[in-house]
Amino acid sequence: MEKALIEVRNLITHYGDFRVLDGVSFDVRPGEIFMIIGGSGCGKSTLLKHMCGLLKPTSGEIRFNGRNIADLDEEALSVMQHAIGIAFQSSGLFNSMTVGENIAMPMREFGEVDPELIDHLVRFKLSLVGLSNAQYQMPGELSGGMRKRAGLARALALDPELVYFDEPSAGLDPIMAAGLDELILKMKGLLKTTFIIVTHELESIRLVADRILMLDMGRVVFCGTLDEAAACEIPRLRQFFDRQPDEFISQRNLD
Amino acid sequence: MSDLHLKGPEELNQDTGAHLHKEVKRVWRKGAERLVLDLAATRCMDSPGGAWLLKISDFLRKHHARLECQGDRGDVSDFLRLLAPALTSSPPLPRKRTGIFENLGGVLIAAATELRQFMELSVDAIYWTLIAPFEGKGFRFNAFVDEVHEMGVRAIKIVCLMNFLMGLIIAMLSAKQVESFGLQIYVANLIVIGFARELASVVTAIVVSARTGAAIAAELATMTVQEEIDALRGMGLNVSQYLITPKLLALIVSLPCLAVLGLISGVLGGGVWGVLVLGFRPSVWYTQTMEAAYMDDLTQGMLKTLFFAVAIVMIGCHNGLRVTGGSRGVGLMTTRAVVMDIFSLICIDIVFAVVFYYILG
Ligand SMILES: Nc1ncnc2c1ncn2[C@@H]1O[C@H](COP(=O)(O)OP(=O)(O)O)[C@@H](O)[C@H]1O
Ligand SMILES: [Mg+2]
Numbered sequence: 001m002e003k004a005l006i007e008v009r010n011l012i013t014h015y016g017d018f019r020v021l022d023g024v025s026f027d028v029r030p031g032e033i034f035m036i037i038g039g040s041g042c043g044k045s046t047l048l049k050h051m052c053g054l055l056k057p058t059s060g061e062i063r064f065n066g067r068n069i070a071d072l073d074e075e076a077l078s079v080m081q082h083a084i085g086i087a088f089q090s091s092g093l094f095n096s097m098t099v100g101e102n103i104a105m106p107m108r109e110f111g112e113v114d115p116e117l118i119d120h121l122v123r124f125k126l127s128l129v130g131l132s133n134a135q136y137q138m139p140g141e142l143s144g145g146m147r148k149r150a151g152l153a154r155a156l157a158l159d160p161e162l163v164y165f166d167e168p169s170a171g172l173d174p175i176m177a178a179g180l181d182e183l184i185l186k187m188k189g190l191l192k193t194t195f196i197i198v199t200h201e202l203e204s205i206r207l208v209a210d211r212i213l214m215l216d217m218g219r220v221v222f223c224g225t226l227d228e229a230a231a232c233e234i235p236r237l238r239q240f241f242d243r244q245p246d247e248f249i250s251q252r253n254l255d
Numbered sequence: 256m257s258d259l260h261l262k263g264p265e266e267l268n269q270d271t272g273a274h275l276h277k278e279v280k281r282v283w284r285k286g287a288e289r290l291v292l293d294l295a296a297t298r299c300m301d302s303p304g305g306a307w308l309l310k311i312s313d314f315l316r317k318h319h320a321r322l323e324c325q326g327d328r329g330d331v332s333d334f335l336r337l338l339a340p341a342l343t344s345s346p347p348l349p350r351k352r353t354g355i356f357e358n359l360g361g362v363l364i365a366a367a368t369e370l371r372q373f374m375e376l377s378v379d380a381i382y383w384t385l386i387a388p389f390e391g392k393g394f395r396f397n398a399f400v401d402e403v404h405e406m407g408v409r410a411i412k413i414v415c416l417m418n419f420l421m422g423l424i425i426a427m428l429s430a431k432q433v434e435s436f437g438l439q440i441y442v443a444n445l446i447v448i449g450f451a452r453e454l455a456s457v458v459t460a461i462v463v464s465a466r467t468g469a470a471i472a473a474e475l476a477t478m479t480v481q482e483e484i485d486a487l488r489g490m491g492l493n494v495s496q497y498l499i500t501p502k503l504l505a506l507i508v509s510l511p512c513l514a515v516l517g518l519i520s521g522v523l524g525g526g527v528w529g530v531l532v533l534g535f536r537p538s539v540w541y542t543q544t545m546e547a548a549y550m551d552d553l554t555q556g557m558l559k560t561l562f563f564a565v566a567i568v569m570i571g572c573h574n575g576l577r578v579t580g581g582s583r584g585v586g587l588m589t590t591r592a593v594v595m596d597i598f599s600l601i602c603i604d605i606v607f608a609v610v611f612y613y614i615l616g
Contacts, residue, residue: 095581113303114269120313121306127341136350140480140580159302183337190334191301 003066005030005162005194006051011060013043013050020046022218023060030161033188033195033208037240038215044198045089047215048164051196052084053077082110085155089166089198091147093139099150100126100135106157125153128183130176144171149180156187162194163187169201177201181208202241214240257288263324267300267331272307279311288320294335295326305338312342369577376576377569379495384503387496398501406467406502407509411516413466414459418517421458422446422524430533439533443540444547446525451552455518457604460563463510464596468567471502472592475575476585484576494576503568510564511557518556555611559603566599 004027011024020043028034036044049055051062053069062069064080072080086092093102103122107113113121126132129149139147148171155163169177181204187193199205205212205226212229214222214237222229222237229237238244259282264271279290290311312322322342327335335342388394430442475498478484487494522544529540574592578584 096583112269114273117269117272117303117306117310120309121303123346124302124306124309124338124341127344128337130340132341132344133347135347138580140584186333186337190330190337 003030004028004063005065006196007061007063007066008047008051009061009063011047011050011062012058013046013055014058015046020218021050021057021215024215024218024220025060026213026220026223028194028196030194031188031192032210033184033197035205035209035212036196036198036215037200037205037212038221040200042215043218044215045166048086048166048196048198052081052086052164082158083161085158085160085163087148087151087155087163087165087168089170091139091151093147093150093154095139098136098138099131099142102139102150103154103157106154110158121157125156126150128156129153130179145173145176148172149176152180159191160193162196165195165197167198167200169199169204177204180204184208202243257286259284259287259290261290261292263292263294263297265296265298267294267297267304267307269301269303269307272304276307276311276314279314283314283318285318287318290315290320290322292322292324293326294324294331295328297327297331299330300334305334308338309341313346316345372577373569373573376495376499376573377565379493380499380503380569380572381565383493383496383500384507393496395497395501399505402501402505403509406463406505407513410463410466410509410513414462414513414517415520417458417462418450418455418520419524421454422450422521422526423528424524425449425454426525426528427532430528439529440535440539440543442525442533443529443543447522447544447547448549448552450518450521450525451548451556453556453604455521456514456556456560456563457600458521459514459517460510460560460567460600461597463506463513463563464567464600465593467506468571468596469589469593471568471571472575472589473585475572476578476588479576479578480581480585499568499572502572503565506564506568507561510560510567514557514560518553555607559607562603562607563600566603567596570595570599 006028008027009025011021012019013021024047036047038044046055050057051064051069053072056070067076067080069077069080093099094105097105100119100122103125104118107118107121108115123132123135126135129152131146131149131153134142134146134150139150142150148168152165152168155165168180172180184195184197185208188195197209209226211223211225213220214234216236222232222234224232229241232238239246261275261278261282264275267275292308308322308324315322324335383392426442426446429445430439433439433441475484478498484494487497526537526540526544529535530537571592574588574595578588
């Protein structure tokens with residue numbers, strides 16, 4: 001079996017006293033599209049933030065290319081983060097810069113990109129997400145879905161080895177969402193980019209996912225390929241794929 | 256024949272792309288219509304390579320020619336398909352910055368509009384604060400109490416400290432000036448009159464506008480940016496009633512109280528210098544202070560603070576609600592609010608000085 005790009009072992013994390021992740025373990029292999037699913041509030045965004053070293057776990061380890069993130073010093077962590085592109089759930093664009101400058105920023109700051117080339121590279125990245133015309137607009141002037149796409153363009157700015165993408169298709173129209181799926185597949189094919197994507201879109205899971213991880217109540221319910229998921233009888237997973245409601249909307253955050 | 260031919264490198268990346276770009280410029284002849292790029296030998300390309308192609312395409316477009324790629328296969332074809340939308344469209348034009356400052360008319364209109372908005376908001380807020388509660392429309396008493404705590408009670412320490420130090424410093428400086436005349440006891444008069452008429456209210460208001468005025472502007476601006484204000488309006492609630500009224504009333508109540516505390520601290524500060532350094536007996540200094548203290552001075556000084564309070568809250572709210580453009584806008588509007596606060600304090604102060612000491616005399 002191929003060596004894992006990311007290994008998560010027994011990850012436990014808290015917000016204050018509230019245990020968000022409760023012993024999560026899984027592997028992500030290089031070049032695959034790994035999708036994380038689960039009800040809202042089950043800790044998916046939190047998991048992503050741990051995997052890029054923004055939050056420190058209570059216990060457990062996360063290994064990136066075999067090295068434990070918690071053991072990295074600031075500099076090594078920063079080097080690791082250059083190899084990762086992150087598109088946050090609420091885009092995280094800098095409001096004080098135009099969309100184009102947002103995308104140029106990582107290129108200027110870390111990339112060994114020829115300064116002459118930055119403008120055209122920015123245009124290329126923007127055209128990938130269908131935002132060519134927004135280059136000189138401010139993020140405040142974009143709609144939610146446009147901001148999300150601009151966030152992805154910024155995540156892709158340095159052709160990262162690994163892209164984290166939090167709920168890419170929330171707020172996008174179906175046509176754009178389908179275009180995004182295609183883009184992700186192409187990036188995977190061409191640049192061997194690894195994607196870790198949090199999503200709720202059944203369509204896009206069926207189309208692009210290599211493997212999926214399902215979280216519920218801070219634990220792993222399922223981790224495996226699509227075919228395995230289709231054959232699997234775990235009730236929570238079936239419920240997700242068949243879009244069945246709970247009998248009550250569960251009150252997990254009140255426990 | 257107006258075609259140019261070039262061969263693509265084996266691997267199209269940042270360096271080979273730069274080379275290709277130079278090559279294109281070298282072979283370029285006037286009047287050529289087409290550049291045919293043979294990519295048969297190219298095995299792979301990456302994003303910077305693609306960006307160089309864009310740059311070449313832009314260069315050609317500027318000279319009314321176009322770029323045509325031929326013979327590409329495999330991954331390179333896929334990549335070119337990703338690149339296609341950017342290749343075929345011309346670059347967007349940078350936005351022309353037609354700032355409002357370009358013409359005086361624009362500035363005047365903007366200022367007039369802003370003034371109108373400010374007046375509307377103020378009238379609305381004052382209606383909801385002073386009139387509506389008596390018409391039986393709601394008043395958020397709990398929010399009011401919270402605001403009094405935040406704006407008033409928690410500001411006591413800094414207000415007292417500032418005024419105390421001001422009193423100390425003024426006593427120190429003025430005692431030095433009158434030393435040779437032997438009139439040092441009159442420093443007590445100076446301190447009490449100065450603080451009652453002017454210093455206590457102004458110093459307090461400046462501290463409060465930096466503390467509370469900025470906080471109000473930042474809070475409302477963030478709420479505007481995050482669509483909280485829209486949410487409030489969408490529920491059919493009135494922003495003035497829900498958000499501004501408790502703040503306005505809270506500061507109208509707290510600021511005069513703070514100013515009185517400030518006055519006491521300032522006089523104490525002067526007294527400390529008078530007793531400990533100038534060597535007066537406490538009772539002497541006390542009697543002198545009390546003789547100089549007039550209720551009129553105090554009322555006039557404190558009356559001002561009511562206007563200061565309204566100005567601080569309304570300017571904070573006004574700027575907060577005007578914000579556009581996310582986090583940067585929040586910072587800009589907060590700064591603007593504090594600057595406008597302090598400017599308006601001075602204006603109000605001047606009006607009072609003219610009315611009470613010059614006209615009424
Ligand atoms: N900064 C925070 N402080 C406290 N609790 C938080 C914080 N962020 C998220 N949570 C809680 O952690 C849980 C997981 O949040 P999150 O990872 O954002 O969920 P999601 O799976 O929807 O992305 C939620 O119950 C949320 O209430
Ligand atoms: Mg989330």
